[in-house]
Amino acid sequence: MSSAIAGALLQARERGLLQSTCFPRPAVDFPRKEEWGDLSSGVAMVVAKQENRSPLEVAQVIAEQLKTTCPLVKTVSVAPPGFLNVTLRPDCWFAVLEAIERMGDRYGHSDVGRGQRVLLEFVSANPTGPLHMGHGRGAALGEALARLLKSSGYAVDKEYYINDAGRQMKLLADSVYARYLAMHGRECVVPEDGYHGDYLKDLTQAVVQEQGDRLLTAGPEDARRTCGELAAQKLVREIREDLVRFGVEFETWYSEASLFSSGKIREALADLEQRGLVFAKDGATWFRSSQFQDEKDRVVCKQDGHYTYLASDIAYHFDKLRRGYDWLINVWGADHHGYVPRMQAAIQAFGHAKERLRVVLVQMVRLLRGGKTIEMSKRAGEFVTLRGVVDEVGADAAKFFFLMRRSDTHLEFDLELAKQQSAENPVYYVQYAHARLVSLFRTARDRGVPVPAVGEASLAALRQPEEIRLIKHLSGFPGMLEASARELAPHRITFYLQELAGLLHVFYYKHRVLPSQSDGVEDPECNDRETFDVSNESVRVSRTVTIARLVLLKQVQVILRNGLGLLGVTAPEKM
RNA sequence: GCGCCUGUAGCUCAGUGGAUAGAGCACUGGCCUCCGGAGCCAGGUGCCGCAGGUUCAAAUCCUGCCAGGCGCGCCA
Known part of the structure; x- marks a missing residue:
């Protein structure tokens, strides 16, 4: 136009x-x-x-x-x-129905990505404890983004970066080792800034099971390291299980520790050095990030000779680029926003445009139960785990709730609401719309009413405002997806689907699709016309109208399924 | 102090520079002999945080304030 x-x-x-x-x-x-x-x-x-x-x-x-x-x-x-x-002209709208039927599950997909490769990194939580709600939001977002970008023609790989190096891991090892000793009646103290959650017990138990009391005789350093490694392995395994249960899987799990052992950190820094972007000062080694848009230079190698977290991250992103990805997308907690400029500086340092790295920031989740806030204290190890929430409300509801808001705003997540099976719960509202249609087609089949292809229906029979509104909304699906992908904002899909479900329910309430059973034989008088008169209790639909409406609703069903699919939420046949 | 994010209806939030700013929830009252009532309908609410500016046109862009959150380590 x-x-x-x-x-x-x-x-x-x-x-x-x-x-x-x-x-x-x-x-x-x-x-x-x-x-x-x-x-x-x-x-x-x-x-x-x-x-x-x-x-x-x-x-x-x-x-x-x-x-x-x-x-x-x-x-x-x-x-x-x-x-x-x-x-x-009305034909334009009917063309939408044809297009959906022709494209099916691919309606609304595009090729704007032209096959370019995207590495989408998300969750990436330290293996120092179970995943909590914040990670869940990141997981839901990452998964939805992956599906969304694939539908836009990008070749997407999902990756989890395991922060299995550094101080936090050392603290985990210390914490587990201390408990291990305690379990064997030795005196010990769990470091104050270590980990104290209940899950530490299970971790320690697992170490005991595998090692028995062998570690008591080993040197403390070896014992500590073993504790740390076993604990981290177990936690990574559990994190992976939690995510699978949540419906999120990754192509690759990338270990930070491997960057050290493979020499990739040294390599990356050597590369920067060649470019004159590394210098020594005060006994430390610095990355000249201020040459780009960062506000000051950053240490990559400390006085004590250890690399900083930034060093591994530089090496990691360098590696991502070397693996041939055109775009890097990271989903990070919003508290890391200050880190974005220096990471983009690193991208530029390697000679790429900073736009090549896009960081989607995810704000905190406030968990409620029946309107009352659930307090969480990570320090004391008391927090609601993702697993707990998924067990309670289901993966579908959890994902949908996580995706209902723009990622950079705080999210309120009410467990009672998410569990509720009523119109107040947006997930059920949308899923119900789908199940209702499936049921309609089932009934149609049982009654021997065929669901024809678009070409066989007289779509001109669709003239009710509720029908036209539905079609118009369907026509907006591709544009909505495009914007959603461009802005990396899948929350748009949840809004779109709620609206579509609403339009469907209104239509469905107001108009009949199948002929009334008592109507039996087709009434030639009402050919091509619908009468709906509550006071007379007469409800009649001509065959033409039935067919046209079935065709329309078939396409509505496809879009509901597609949209939910992009969110990683199931479209149930029955509820 | 500096930087980033947020400020829209009672609450939670949508809103690619466009017309009289929307939705859900909550509240009140209605609607099921027939395709799923897990549904529908009808009721009203806003100095779009404040003040300037750009524009034919600003919730949207710019500047300055105010409020809340987060960041500002040789932590990760």
């Missing part, structure tokens, strides 16, 4: 109705109100300025041209202060 209006503008100039030599690309969008037509544009107001004429006048000129040039247009009207409101 945008190009149609552009064409109208050019034609108007050719005919001497407009003077300008160049026109802006006409912006077209869906008007807020139905009375304003199907599409609208404000170009006239921009053009009016350069033409030095009133917007209404210019709009009028464009409208005239558009009517004659564009066959899709049914009517064009002009509204103050200068909007063009276009109403399309």
Whole structure:
């Protein structure tokens, strides 16, 4: 339509109705109100300025041209202060149904990614404890982003970066070792800044099971290391299980420790050194990140000779780039936002545009039960685990809730609401819409009513406003996905689906699809016409209307399934 | 002190520079002999944090304030 209006503008100039030599690309969008037509544009107001004429006048000129040039247009009207409101011919809408049937599960998919490779890194929690709600939000988001980007033509790999090196791991090892000693009646203290959660017991138990009391005789350093390694292994295994149960799996699990052993950190830093971006000061080694947009330089190797976390991260991202990824996307907790500039500096240091790395920040989750906040204290090891939540409300509800808000805003997650099986619960509202349709088609089959292909139906029978609204909303699916992918914002999908489900329920309440059973034989009198009169208790639908509606609803079902699928949420046949 | 994020209806939140700013929840009252009532309908609410600016047009862009959150380590 945008190009149609552009064409109208050019034609108007050719005919001497407009003077300008160049026109802006006409912006077209869906008007807020139905009375304003199907599409609208404000170009006239921009053009009016350069033409030095009133917007209404210019709009009028464009409208005239558009009517004659564009066959899709049914009517064009002009509204103050200068909007063009276009109403399309009904066939345009019916074409949407054909497209959905033709494309099926791929409707709305695109090729904007052109097969470019994306490495999507998310969750990446330290293996020092079970996953909690914040990780769950990141997991749901990452999974949805992966599916969304794949649907947009990107080749996506999901990766979990295991932070199995550094201080936190040392503390874990200390904590487990201390408990191990305690379990064998030796005196010991769990370090104050170590880990104290109940899960430490299980970890220690596992170490005992595997090693017995062998570690008592080993040197303390070896024993400590063994404790740490075994604990971390077990935790990674459990994290992986939790994620599988949540419906999230990764292509690769990348170990930070491996960056040390493989020499990749040294390599990456050597590369930076060659580029003159590393220098020594105060006995430490620094990365000259201020040369890019970072506010100051950063230490990569401490005075004591150990690498900093940044060093591993630089090496890790260097490695990602070397593996041939065109785009790197990281899902991080919002408390790491200050880290973004220095990571982008690293990307630039290796000679790439900083846009190559996009970081999606995820804000905290506030957990409620029946409106009351559940306090969590990570220090005391008391927090609600992802596993606990998934067990309680189910993976579907949990994912949907995590994805209902923009990722960079705080999220309220009410466990009672997520469990509720009613219209107040958005997940059920949407899933119910799908199950309801499945059930409808089941009934249709049982009654011997065929569900034909789009081509076999007389779609012109779809004239009720509720039907047209449904079709229009279906037509918005591809655009919504495109925006969602561009902005890395899958919450748009949840809103879209709630709206679609709402439109369906309204339609379904108001109109019949299958002929009433008592109606038995088709009534020739009501051919091509629907009567719905509650007071008379007569409900009749012609065969033509039944078929057209079944065809329409089939496509609604496809979109509900596709949309839920992109969120990683199931579309149940029955509930 | 500096930086980032957020400020929209009673609550939780949508809102690619466009028209009279929306949804869900909560509240009140209705609607099931027939395709799933896990549903539908009807009721009202806003100095879009404040003040300037850019624009034909600002919740949206710019500047300055105010409030809340987060960050500002040779921690990860």
